[in-house]
Amino acid sequence: MSIPITTARRLIELACHAPSAHNTQPWLWQIDGDEIRLYADRRRHLPLEDPDGRNLTISCGAALHHLQFAARALGWVSDVTLLPSAAEPNLLAVVRLERGEPSPQPVNDLAALRRRCTDRRRFTSWPVPPEVLDRLAEEAREWDVRATPVVDLVARFRLELLTSDASALRELDEEAVQEQALWVNRGGSEGVPLAVLPNSEAADVLERPGRFGPGLVPETRAPVDGGDGVIVLGGVADDPIGWLRTGAGLSALWLRATRDGLSVVPLSLPVEVEATRAQMTEKVLEGAFVPHLAVRIGWQAIGRTGLPRTPRRGLDDVLIA
Ligand SMILES: Cc1cc2nc3c(=O)[nH]c(=O)nc-3n(C[C@H](O)[C@H](O)[C@H](O)COP(=O)(O)O)c2cc1C
Known part of the structure; x- marks a missing residue:
């Protein structure tokens, strides 16, 4: 039928x-x-x-x-x-x-x-209990994805360092930074509007047009904050089928988190930069799998105003006849 x-x-x-x-x-x-x-x-x-x-x-x-x-x-x-x-x-x-x-x-x-939605405002300091992180990782694993909460203090510290290193390396790559800037404040039905970037005066973002400063918005200050839950998603290889599965796992985890009142923000920078990606496998995941994406997970303060929605292309623009 x-x-x-x-x-x-x-x-x-x-x-x-x-x-x-x-x-x-x-x-x-x-x-x-x-x-x-x-x-x-x-x-x-x-x-x-x-x-x-x-x-x-x-x-x-x-x-x-x-x-x-x-x-x-x-x-x-x-x-x-x-x-x-x-x-x-x-x-x-x-x-x-x-x-x-x-x-x-x-x-x-x-x-x-x-x-x-991606709510990049600073999470509250309430920690995300390990069992909640485990449940979210499990939700992703249903989609044939490797998913590991990073809870061990040494592994977290290493991830924070690698994220800072990735950020410094990216800032040296002017062409990549310019490429990203094309997708901020683009107007129309695509890209990241300034209105969803907290505490970001237009001038501030435009001065540092990379991925909103060091992969983050000013309000979050540090790449990975002490109380943030972190889950790394990945697979046995760095290949298209694995990436599709990671996307499914990301979506499943994020929709579950949304229903549970949690906020999720992807952190792709340490995986994007080749030098830090290799070190993530070794130093954060101890060789268990190949990372495709990290996500930060936390609670937004109760009663915060909603964020404006990021725009989407119209159906006719994404449909092939
Ligand atoms: C593969 C992938 C990587 C992303 N990396 C980042 C990131 O490093 N930092 C960030 O703030 N948002 C990141 N995002 C979130 C997107 O910017 C966001 O999904 C997009 O702007 C649409 O907004 P929405 O999630 O509010 O609908 C990423 C999303 C995906 C799917």
């Missing part, structure tokens, strides 16, 4: 709420009968920051998981084939949909999907 076109369009609209590096939204979709195909949109790739396309592919993996999550909420079961054709590397996934049971709390699930 073909999925109704209105349903397919609705699912894609919901999938596009997914997080993406610099809000590049590097995805294209095609509806064909009971199939939805996901393609990488390489025109939205940052070749200096992300030469291998890791962040781009993780972003697409997150959108794919958002699609599956929305489909489940609306009573559709999805059967996904990742990277179905070696001859077509931009075709990242084919999703076949069949009627099934809606998730137990579809309204809450869809509300969480719409509410999820």
Whole structure:
């Protein structure tokens, strides 16, 4: 049975709420009968920051998981084939949909999907209990991802140092910094608007146009703060299939955290910079797996005002006829 076109369009609209590096939204979709195909949109790739396309592919993996999550909420079961054709590397996934049971709390699930956002304001000092971090890591692992909370004090200290090193190395790479700056305050339906960067006077951000200063916003001051929960996501290799899975795990973890009232902020810098990525495997993960992305997790103060939403491209801009 073909999925109704209105349903397919609705699912894609919901999938596009997914997080993406610099809000590049590097995805294209095609509806064909009971199939939805996901393609990488390489025109939205940052070749200096992300030469291998890791962040781009993780972003697409997150959108794919958002699609599956929305489909489940609306009573559709999805059967996904990742990277179905070696001859077509931009075709990242084919999703076949069949009627099934809606998730137990579809309204809450869809509300969480719409509410999820990157809130870079400083977390409160309440620590995230280890069992909460374990539960979130478990949520990611359901998607065939390696996910490890970094709780050991030495490992955390090393991660903080590597993040500072990565930040210093990135700042020396003027061309990469300029490439990132193109995605801040871009206007229109893409990029990171100044309004979502806390305490960031326009002049301040524009003076330090990298990824909002050292991978962070001024309010957070240190790359990784003492009370922040940290989870590293990755796989057995640094390859596209692993990145897609990491994207799915990131999305699953983030939607669970949103439903539990926690805030998640990705920290990709120490993985992006080659020198620190190698050291992360060795010094933070003790060789257990290859890192694809770290995330910080914490509580925002109760009663904080909501953030404006980052914009999204219109459905017609992401659909291939
Ligand atoms: C692969 C990936 C890497 C990201 N890296 C960072 C990062 O290092 N720092 C940061 O503040 N946000 C990072 N983000 C968050 C994006 O900037 C954010 O998802 C995007 O601007 C859309 O905003 P939203 O999450 O509020 O919808 C990353 C997101 C993804 C998917």
